[in-house]
Amino acid sequence: MENLISQEHLEDIREIIENKIADVPGEFILFGAIGALLLSSYLGKNGHKQASSIVGKLSIPIIGIGLAKYRDVIKAEIESFQEPKYENLNTES
Numbered sequence: 001m002e003n004l005i006s007q008e009h010l011e012d013i014r015e016i017i018e019n020k021i022a023d024v025p026g027e028f029i030l031f032g033a034i035g036a037l038l039l040s041s042y043l044g045k046n047g048h049k050q051a052s053s054i055v056g057k058l059s060i061p062i063i064g065i066g067l068a069k070y071r072d073v074i075k076a077e078i079e080s081f082q083e084p085k086y087e088n089l090n091t092e093s
Contacts, residue, residue, distance in 0.1 A: 021065065026069030029065055033066055036062065037063075040052045040055040
């Protein structure tokens with residue numbers, strides 16, 4: 001039997017996931033992950049411990065992906081609002 005979890009297969013899986021979520025905004029991914037955490041806590045409180053555990057474990061990587069995409073958006077917005085200091089010196093003359 002062939003080992004399905006190898007470095008080559010992990011790279012293929014990574015590329016497929018990146019291609020699928022490339023157009024999804026980071027905010028949507030974060031909202032989905034927060035919803036998954038809320039669902040996990042709801043399931044846990046209602047006695048569905050195994051389902052709660054599965055949903056909770058799946059939400060953690062989704063949060064990481066959403067934060068990475070959202071961080072890039074925030075960084076680009078911050079850079080667009082910053083003005084170089086030398087422009088302010090030239091306008092005073």
